[in-house]
Amino acid sequence: MRVALFITCLADTLFPEVGRATVTVLERLGHEVVFPEEQTCCGQMHANTGYRAESVPLVRRFARAFEGAGADAIVCPSGSCTAMVRDQYAGLAAASGDAGLEASVTALVPRVFELSQFLVGELGVEDVGAAFPHRVTYHPTCHSLRLLRVGDAPLRLLRAVRGIDLVELGEAEACCGFGGTFAVKNADTSTAMLTDKLQHVLATGAEVCTAADSSCLMHLGGGLSRRRAGVRTMHLAEILAAT
């Protein structure tokens, strides 16, 4: 299968290891990965903060960047950015009054998948041949869980990793408090939510806290680092790429 990688601006700029790991996993499974270099940002930050007009050119750019890739699927290591495309693009394109954009969005959206959703739901793969002999806890991010409904796909992938000691996170489905610009606009509330989430992470005794979203992990990792907690954050793709 020819897979176009939708890396997200955050992973591209701050967490390139997540992109590299995604490529590793997909290629190990025998797929051809392409990276349309015209992609920048999906526009989620603008759309979700209320800057709808500013997000429309980014929708258009996304559509142009991926439509020429000739890919069977567009795969993204972020539940949140995938949900932006899947849930909001159609509405933004329709409101823009640009029929061409609407048509390309309609054609693209059904082919956009979050990584775990793609591996388990589309490819039917759970064992990606990874080995990771560490104690790990998994935080299901809100948009993976409640917008994309990935269910237990990430957990299925993790359970198949050799040597892993997967421990359950208490109150796992509670939001970590990131929420995009919420983290700065309502920094105090965001911090209170983070504090509670980190208590649960620390209670597991895990060495690594993983999730399928670099943005939530940046928030969790930033909090762990500030506390010198000694727990690392790693994206799901990085664990799946490890051998």
Add this chain to the structure above:
Amino acid sequence: MNGPRRFPEAAREALGDSQLRANLRRATHTIRDRRAAVVAEIGEWEALREAGRAIKEATMRHLDVHLEALERSVTDRGGVVHWARDAAEANATVARLVHEAGAREVVKVKSLATDEIGLNDALAAEGITAHETDLAELIVQLAHDTPSHILVPAIHRNRAEIAALFRRTLPGAQGVSDEPAALAEAARRFLRERFLGARVGVSGANFAVAQTGTVCVVESEGNGRMCTTLPEVLITVMGIEKVIPSLADLGVMLQLLPRSSTGERMNPYTSLWTGVAPDDGPQAFHLVLLDNGRTDVLADATGRQALHCIRCSACLNVCPVYERTGGHAYGDTYPGPIGAILAPQLHGMRGPTTSLPWASTLCGACADVCPVGIDIPGVLIHLRGRVVAQAARGDVPAGERLGMEAMARVFSSRRRYEAAQRLARAGARPLARGGRIEHRLPGPLAGWTMSRDLPAPPAQTFREWWRAR
């Protein structure tokens, strides 16, 4: 209310109150677990929710027709219907009716609509004492406090605080213990005299059936039955969005509401009355239909669904923001996720409640539990857009707009985007240590670095690696 403060500032104060946070956490977790258990009993729950959503949507789209039908049915059954454009008009109507009944006191059933319009204060100004009879509302009234939750208004107080309050303020309760049963008994003794002597009762309405003119109040303690049965005169104040077309619709709502709100299969008491029943209950019934901003909400085709709310409060109980801050931080009668979409619209998208659409991480927990399928996150995003669009009002920091526009320009060009990546890397270099920025940064990042380190941009972006591969 809590004064004209925006959510972030009000929340900061609430977050500092550890007793409040402990009370809230315990209460919201208890009630959300109860809800989940009774909802799981119903195999057709999703079909019921869809029916609830469809009923509300269809009703709103023809609200004028249903309101006129309700008015006709109530009038035919011996009730009197009054209309009120705003709070002042509604309060004046109620005060006049109380005066006409020759009463100086009224007994009240817990009602959000009357909280919203500040009825108790308005009546006090007219020399009329309003006795709140719901236990939690009585607690709030005795403490000169404001409700912090739609369903359990005193959720922010624990038993020790309530016992201390009763000993200080409730006649005959000087020695009461802090056992909930003892506290409830003290309230019963105090209120029974009020019920038996009351000439006027005031209530809200959970639903009103247009076809038959039947008003419905759902409650647990029996105070609602007392207020709607024993007085000679009953005055009900209801928002115009509470009308539903038929008894079949009521059948759907009565399945959705109790399970979603108190987590019971059915609440202890549901009272339905249709105008005036000869020899049974009040012999005069007045229904006040309240607009007070609701037609502004109705005018927004996306925001309109906030009017579908049946006030179950399930969204409050699952909201991670509400769980941390409590209801007072929202600064309105309607807190939590539903308040964040309803309050700013009721206030005409002006004032401090315009900060509420951002009081959410968009985690989506509220949408999952809403019994009438309100897309709360979708409406939050929509209202953020409305606030941003009315830039001249200054509800959004000027710097934010400039920053967002600049970012949009950067993301609109691959060249500018890649240049910005290089610039970020260079700019972060002097601040970073071990790949992390621990400094408290100025400007928009100050909120981030107050509690979190920031990763420093690595030596190579993903796209640089891809090209070099």
Add this chain to the structure above:
Amino acid sequence: MSGGAARAAVLARVRSALADVPAGEPGAAVPAVPAAAAPDDLAGLFADRVADYRATVTRCAADDAAIAAAIGEAFARHGAGSSVVAPGVPEAWRAAAPGPEVDEPALALERLDAVDGVLSGCALGIAETGTIILDGARRSGRRAITLVPDLHVCVVLAADVVAGVAEATARLGAAIVAGRPVTLVSGPSATSDIELDRVEGVHGPRRLEVVLAG
């Protein structure tokens, strides 16, 4: 008096707010909710669900002697020495209540506050929720009699138990159209306002005894 100007203004605002709704759009029909499979033993489920909310349930045969015996025991359990009885309660049941006073003509409120308990029948029971429904007819009595006394003994005939809430509201149409008040009662009065601890018995009858006949 009821504000003709306010009425006109609110309705005009509503209509103007709904400018996007096409003229003549029909009111949508309520989507059908698939009925849950009715349990085999409606009366058994009803009894379980009533008891679940800490009301007392006594099951007996559907004959007057058995019902009267159950009524007598229910009042005796709470040491009740006086009672008010709904006017439509059969004489054979009434005789089992302690010192029964029939609410016809209507008793004064002070009297209702002084008696120990009330005996009524009801219109319907709902199995799924353990609810009894009083419909303001003679067997249920007027609202105040089942509200003010501290103990409510209510006789429910198994034949009057329906499966769910929707069936019950459909059957209530006649009472409502006749203008009678309807009260749904699920367990005794309760509050969860203090730390969400459920306390039975606030203002309404603090004890509910259900006699389920048949």
